Amino acid sequence: MPEIEVRTHQAAMPPAAPAKKKRPKELAVVNQSACTGCEVCLEFCPVDCIYVIAGPEHDPRKKLVEIDLDVCIGCKLCVKYCPWETISMIPTDKAFDVAREWTQTTVLPEKEWMQRENAEVGKFFPTVFYGKKPEL
Numbered sequence: 001m002p003e004i005e006v007r008t009h010q011a012a013m014p015p016a017a018p019a020k021k022k023r024p025k026e027l028a029v030v031n032q033s034a035c036t037g038c039e040v041c042l043e044f045c046p047v048d049c050i051y052v053i054a055g056p057e058h059d060p061r062k063k064l065v066e067i068d069l070d071v072c073i074g075c076k077l078c079v080k081y082c083p084w085e086t087i088s089m090i091p092t093d094k095a096f097d098v099a100r101e102w103t104q105t106t107v108l109p110e111k112e113w114m115q116r117e118n119a120e121v122g123k124f125f126p127t128v129f130y131g132k133k134p135e136l
């Protein structure tokens with residue numbers, strides 16, 4: 001069986017994007033307890049701010065996603081296309097608190113808004129697109 005390549009987030013994460021000066025009214029937040037790791041949302045995000053990460057205890061068979069709220073433009077496409085309805089648009093002033101609450105595993109521990117004591121620091125999966133991104 002081919003081995004799944006799991007890279008550490010330090011090696012694989014893109015450079016941190018600066019926080020946007022003007023944020024959208026709502027941001028997309030994933031409820032990781034219901035996320036199946038199906039990766040459908042990735043195909044639709046126009047700014048590639050959704051990361052695929054190893055799930056609880058870094059089990060590579062269970063994947064989750066996490067959204068970088070500093071980069072999300074609030075377009076709602078991930079919400080529209082998630083087959084499992086696990087992403088919600090949350091008013092921006094509450095989104096960071098909700099993200100902390102709904103996050104089990106994070107690859108953004110250096111973000112001030114993601115710092116919570118009991119969040120597992122996960123490993124970043126290389127993103128694999130199986131086809132061309134849909135034209136929007």
Ligand code: SF4
Pocket residue numbers: 027028044045046047048049050067071072073074075076077078079
């Ligand atoms: S709302 Fe849009 S920009 Fe934000 S994570 Fe979803 S698809 Fe990406």
Ligand code: SF4
Pocket residue numbers: 030034035036037038039040041042064065081082083084085086087
């Ligand atoms: S589409 Fe929904 S269930 Fe699938 S990885 Fe994205 S958030 Fe998780």
